[in-house]
Amino acid sequence: MDKRSVQQIVQAVGGRENVIAATHCVTRLRFALKDEGKVNKEALEQIDMVKGSFSVNGQFQVVIGQGLVDKVYNEMIEMTGLAKATKQDIKDAAEAKLNPFQRAIKTLADIFIPILPAIVTAGLLMGINNVLTGQDIFYDGKSFVDVHKEWADVASMINLIANTAFVFLPGLIGWSAVTKFGGSPLLGIVLGLMLVHPDLLNAWGWGAAKEKGDIPVWHLFGFDVQKVGYQGQVLPVLVASYVLAKIEQYLRKRIPDAFQLLLVAPLSLLITGFLAFIAIGPITFAIGNAITSVFVTIFNNVPAIGGFLYGALYAPLVVTGMHHTFLPVDLQLISSTGGTFLWPILVMSNIAQGSAALAMMFLAKDEKLKGLAVTSSVSAYLGITEPAMFGVNLRFRYPFIFAMTGAAIAGMFITINQVLAPSIGVGGLPGFLSIVPQKWTPFFIGMAIAIAVPFALTYVFGKFKKETK
Template sequence: MSENRQIAQEIIEAVGGKDNIVSAAHCATRLRLMVKDKEKIDQVKVENIEKVKGAFFNSGQFQIILGTGTVNRIYEEVQKLGVTGMTKGDQAKEAAKSGNAFQRAVRSFGDVFVPIIPVLVATGLFMGLRGLVMQEQILALFGLTPDDISQNFILFTQVLTDTAFIFLPALIAWSTFRVFGGTPIIGLVLGLMLVSPSLPNAWAVAGGDAEPIKFLGFIPVLGYQGSVIPAFIAGIVGAKLEQAIRKRVPEVLDLILTPFLTLLVMITLALFVIGPVFHSVEEVILAGTTAVLELPFGLSGLLIGFVHQIIVVTGVHHIFNLLEIQLLEKFGNNPFNAIITCSIAAQGGAALAVGLKTKSKKLKALALPSSLSAFLGITEPAIFGVNLRFVKPFIMGLIGGATGAFLASLFGLKATGMAITVIPGTLLYLNGQILLYLFVNLVSIGVAFALTWLFGYTEKMNEQTEKGSNVA
């Protein structure tokens, strides 16, 4: 029997056998199993299988971290052993039906915003690069000053940095229709209507250069450039309305009447009801977020830096996407990124300490790559494969993250984008903040590493874990 076939067999047995597995799927690094009874899973046995770098139950799936390349081979062997395969997307849809209402809502929220994030990452990188080339010190290397920069060049950079946020409602409405069962192109057109040039521009209204149109003397109507929540709510309502209309319209008229009625009703609701109401809600959320981030004496960093990775463990951290998008749209910067970067780096520091201190070859082979993954912004292998397994390293990582984030808040670090952190995140701090950014990350890693080395890990803890004992 090949090694991968043996590993696949051991995994199946450890999760309760083939009869307990509903389906199997995989992503880039994890084997995802939907099971009938998660109580039959032997977590410790799974984690001690060769090549397994950690395992956890999340989003209705038992996810086993195997690593790039390896997961494909193990998945093939699992299928050959009689387990039903399923695409990750189809399995995610089935898994989405599990959990309480709040968990399902947060998953849907994440499904809407995750596809949009890459273009916002690109926008943030464009902002960072513009900040770099516009610095006087950099221009001086070429014998230039800011006054020498062509207006055409500045216009070009504005196309790169502003477009995604100008048409953000279109992106959100498109994605929301897609997630909630509507026709994405109808959502896209609805979103574009919300930023129509025929309406007073939202930024011009905010700057006092334009006035909203008043319908019935009290309903303000304007464009929603850069707005998030109105487009999100309009997308949900619109998708459900489209489904209801489609059920009632004769098939022969569906192509004409369904999009016509959906867009007519929804743009009316969006401009006269959803927009005014939820734009006010959006302003309240933004004000609350800003108030927390502006707490004095670095308290915001201390608080968020400590709890962020705890929230990541619960799986509801996608809700922060809304806050970061709002910050970028409103202020053109994102102080939240620097804070959570420290919490991510610190978990990598804790895993690194475990990897360097342990005498176990298996644990070392798991912890060291996991720490590198965290330094690249992905903490799941470090958290679920190493730190939470022993509990104390995770806590030391929380303390390290809070320490670095405290300094990031004191220094007023602000990213030009979102969604990339730690080493890749340096690209968001090229506008004169790079040295302080590196410093707070090194502090986070150093504190977490030192605390874990001194107090967070012993070989006895690893021996107890392998035997299935509680090491907390």
Template structure:
């Protein structure tokens, strides 16, 4: 099968994990595609064509490149001729993400095209970080909030996934009657390993949030440590019954820790960033190293325990109660709505902000009831994409559709959504129907998960032991319904 850019499309998923992108892409592209080769004079022509279809040099605000993609910030997105861009042999896919117009070209080629493009356009070369900063200026308030939450929570997902997988292993061991080994050294170690990320979750969030809010990460970690200090009751392991102490004669401060919580530490570090920056402005430079950390920790620590933490706990509990109520009372209807709408939310990129909500659910209820619904929506994209593979007569689209459909089984949906289903439109509608039906099923069966960020087949490992069978059935239903719905609607070749 001729390589026509399937792998670069699949690599879009790795956009939030740039450390993996280059190595994995290089291995796969060499194995399956034999590399991408061009004559040197063609790089100039390719750059000219790209410039022509993005509105010319004057439409570029900034430009950079990653391992596989050109990353452009454009003045006017309406000037882009996306259809003509996608027809270029060198272009393997285009999409808008986080205010950046990204053009997938490929490893070893993108840097040469970029060099020609910047030379022709007369613009300076920039880093991807600089382009991201420039792109953020074009986002609306909701997109900026979603990006902020994504920047904070995506980096800590590996730790949560590891903890969730270990919880899943312990759950499976219990299901198969191995509780008798709960006193052994290996069981005790697995139990500690599985709960560590949740017990110290405020510290993980604090470090990540400090980088985003621009404050000292070590001071942030210290404040998070105050919020989970052993002197406070451990809310993660000992429940929510707690004592209070009178502060300043008027504030009843709960002697309750914030283990496993997300919203309290997020708001605390946001406030801390202003306290630290404000203190640094008024403290003499010679005393900065002494007074700024002291004042920051004192003020933030007090506000965290006496004001922000308790208030944020109430808000977090309210969010969890609302979602739990919606799923419990609305049941199938909630599953239909959430499962059907999720893929449309993915297009906007706002779905990354859901990690905060899911972590809050885990902290409050001990189970993530949203992720199974998202998982159904994801695999439904694969069912619809496979139907498109069978229906289309376009050889290039066939080459993209089959591996893209398979990738959804492992939680990678962007290739199917942006590369196939949205182009034909009807497969995307079919996937929404499949996601809705699958979502309704997992809600009806009360399927729950123990972590965030993992869907498809890998998601089985973080599914509650009592829910595992129904999770698999739900995936089969979502895929089948999406496939049948798309086959019934068909695809129009001109739509792609």
């Protein structure tokens, strides 16, 4: 390992005096910096061992690579005299610099990122079930299991396994949210599962029960409280988790240690449970439905504009970290309407960023940039766009703009054709598995647009730009 390169990295991020704390993950150095304006990105990315750099949620991250990053980190610590820090230390230092709006977005990210693997896995499994049960995929007017009935129970079991993460989604969110808010994760799980207890009316049957006037109720203190579950809902468990964590913290400070086991958890759950069913649940359920109605109304009335704008703006949202705010909206749309029209546009955006980065591979003369463009484009095609965006496209600007253009056109096309995803899967080329089979054709056309338009525009402009220099 070249010690001089490590020294150059420290100098490029503003020097020892600009570093509050530093740690590393599997592939990246993570810095909490006093002033990111002092970073010399051009000098940083000229260092051979640096594969790219970007800033997110108050952290400045330098991509080094697996296997080498820990050696670079240890050398940097020895060279600078910095104390070794944990990821949480960096998060805390970075969060202190965020404004309230940025903190709110980061809170959502911290809650949903840990449960995202479960949701994506469920989406992939549901995609397999869609292939087995969708009509006109293998046979005209029939599904695979209609013709091969011996596979029907296999599809049924796959569907059960896949649906579990969505049916018990409040349990997953409860665990992650209560942990984030400083409460006991186990109580968060219990709270989430309590909101989908089988004794409650299933949320998906609430509309039909309301029309019939057949919603079960509890009679509490002279009030009728609906016995309704919150399957697939996001807002009720988010707010209830915050309340639970704060009640638990309050009680732990005031109840003697000898009685905490007997009192803290029961009182926290009891109080939160009553509040959840009496006030939090009904209010947030109505808010969630209102949010859903706004998006549905926009995309029903002006689908071309909605799809174009969301396709164009999704990548900038990723740059700011605000894209995390739309995952709850996707989940709410799936719960309320049976499918989301936003997530398929996300796939178009990711593919478009990969295509623009791939075009840069053909334009670049620097071997390091060529390698980064290839690897980051493959990553983007599989749903992870940060290396392509921060390592290649944003560095040259025009690939990023042309990727936004391709994503906007593709997003407009698939929205006009009412492409829906009943689940969330891999946000890249395998994303078709999460699309209803009847809409595969327009989705594939949208993917072709997202591949061809950014690639062609980036390549042609790049060639023209070099010729005019």
